[in-house]
Amino acid sequence: MIPTTNPLRVGLRQERVISPQCLIIFGASGDLTHRKLVPALFKLFKQRRLPSEFALLGCARRPWSDIEFRKKMSVSLKDEIKLNPNEWEEFITRLFYEPVNLERPEDLVKLGTRLEEIDRIKATHANRTFYLSVAPKFYASGCKALADAGLLKDPRRSRVVIEKPFGRDYRSAQSLNRIVQNCALESQIFRIDHYLGKETVQNILVLRFANTIFEPIWNRNYISNVQITSAETVGVEDRAGYYESSGALRDMVQNHLTQMLAITAMEPPGHFDPEAIRNEKAKVLQAAHLANELEPWECCVRGQYSKGGSKKRPLIGYRDEPGVNPNSTTETYVAMKLFINNWRWQGVPFYIRTGKRLAKRTSEVVLTFREAPVHLFDAAGGTPTSNQLVLRIQPDEGAEFKFDVKSPGSGMRSRPVEMEFSYDESFGEPSDEGYVRLLADAMLGDPTLFTRSDEVEAAWRLYTPLLEIIEDSPWQLPTYPYESRTWGPSEADALLAKDQLLWRRP
Known part of the structure; x- marks a missing residue:
């Protein structure tokens, strides 16, 4: 008998219950509120995941x-x-809504009164x-x-969510942490990164x-390198003011x-517990380091998009964007090589890259496994390839695994094929946008x-050497131009060519 419903959807939406809650958004007139936050809250409301005793101020x-x-x-x-x-x-x-200027104490007094009224x-x-x-x-x-x-005096009832970037460098992050932790307990502070709300990022934990x-081969003995990519096709759009002081x-x-x-x-982690998971993440970051700590410029490439596109849809370069300094050296692209100095990953290179105006919008983690120790089928005309596990973060969240099989026919030629999993296709509905999950988790505590x-x-400590070079000796880390809607500067390809590798082309 053919099932009438998708069996993979059984048990979906058995979500934890959010307590009666008032969410207060400072900066409610800004772009993030109307593009991301309110739509995410409305989705939670439609899914019946918000309590009936809920208010947004x-x-x-x-x-x-x-x-x-x-x-x-x-x-x-409206749509x-x-x-x-x-x-x-x-x-x-x-x-x-309540007009509030955070620099005026009297406005905070009025805010407290308004919150009591909403309560x-x-x-x-x-x-x-x-x-x-x-x-x-x-x-x-x-x-x-x-x-x-x-x-913020009641740690059981109040918490504060802080957007990124949390600091501009190691020292400013330390200073900001001290100030914030003097205002509230660490358990009340939620530093948000919307990438962590994406299903595939969370699914890495479950997959492993x-x-x-997977877990027995998730180490230096079987994995030769890891590539992490986040590529965007858009330029800086209306964020030039922020981007000029930030960069990729x-x-x-x-x-x-x-x-x-x-x-x-x-x-x-020893068990599925927030602090156990965060302990392990912190350990990894403390063990990570640039591939060349003595000459950091040798393991990092910066780029900046120039004009490109087509005759019908020409695209301007970064320096021609409104609000950008015509002589700007701000990077819109970064590629670098890292190592993690621990038992599991010693000697395995991690390559990361991100950029604007690249050829395709995609975010993914690619684990490339070591080649077979003996190529048995070379004589038969096969072309051996490395197995790859690709974890797609966006736009089509899912995973694929590449491995070799025998080609049809009487010979023993091999060829690579892919097995693929898609969240949308398997579960019959698209994954929630990152802010949906993170807003719910923040209100749940x-x-x-x-x-x-x-x-x-x-x-921040990991990238401090690069930030110092950019500020003090920018000629050592120049921004190489790359044509819009390409995969970045050729110098980024050379970064992997030193190891006889190529970037994966999604």
Whole structure:
């Protein structure tokens, strides 16, 4: 008998229950709120994962009313609202707004009064999650303002979510950690990295530690190299002001790619517990180092996109983008080689790369296994290839495994084939966007997918030598131009050519 439902969907959406809650978003007039945060909350609402006693309080300097804030969010989600008008009408009654300038203590006093009012109206029981979706320079002062106003004093009922980048370098991250930890307990601090909310990033843990076929070969004895890629086809768009002071190294490598590296390389935790997992991630980052610590410029390549595209759709270069210095040396592409100095990974190179205006939008982790010790089928005309396990983070979350099989016919020629798994196809529905999972976890008080203070500092310490060179001796790490919609500068290919390797082309 043919089943009427997909058996893989049995048991889906048995989610943990979020307590009555008020989520307070500072920077509610900003891009992140209307593009990511409110849509994620609306999805949680549609999935019935938010409690009935839920409220969202938007805060920003603009003197909006509740009605104006609701209208702004309605415009941002107009396509989604057309599909779910009744749900939106119910959800919007949970949206409120309070003008707040975090630098004015009197505004924080008013905020406290407004929160007490919302507690009464929506029965949120004083459970509050404060989300700092503001410029990084306000992270420290924002936490201090909340603490001074007494809004973080109850560690059981209040927590604060801080967006990336958490610091600009090792010293500033240390300083920010000290300030934030003077305002709240570490258990109340949720440093967010939306990549950790993606299903495939989380699935690396399950793939490794729930399947005995992978973990025994997940080490230096069987794996020859690891490549971690995060490629975007878009340019800086309207973020030139931020990007000029950041660059790809701070914007992507220090957080997103480094977290992917940590989860890929970590040791098995003793048990599935937030702190046990974060302990192992921190250990990996503390053991990681640039491939050439004496001459860091030898293991890193920076690039910057130039014009490209086609005659019908020409693309301008980075230096021609609005708000960018015409002589800018900011990198829009980074590739580098790392090692992890521990028993499992000693001698295995980790290559990471990220860039804007590349040929294809994709994020993936590729583990290449060592070749067979004897090539039995060379004489038959076979071309031996290395096995590869590809973990796709985006856009089509899933995994594929490449291995050799015999080609049809009477000979013994071999050829590579792929077995593939797709989340969307297997489970019959697309994976949740990263912020959906992370917002739910923050309100649940589950820190598993958030970065701890020692992780952040270890990541910054890893890249400090490169940041110092860029600032003090930029000629040693120049930004090589690459044509838009290509795979980056040729110098990045040379980085792997030294090891007789190639970047995987997705």
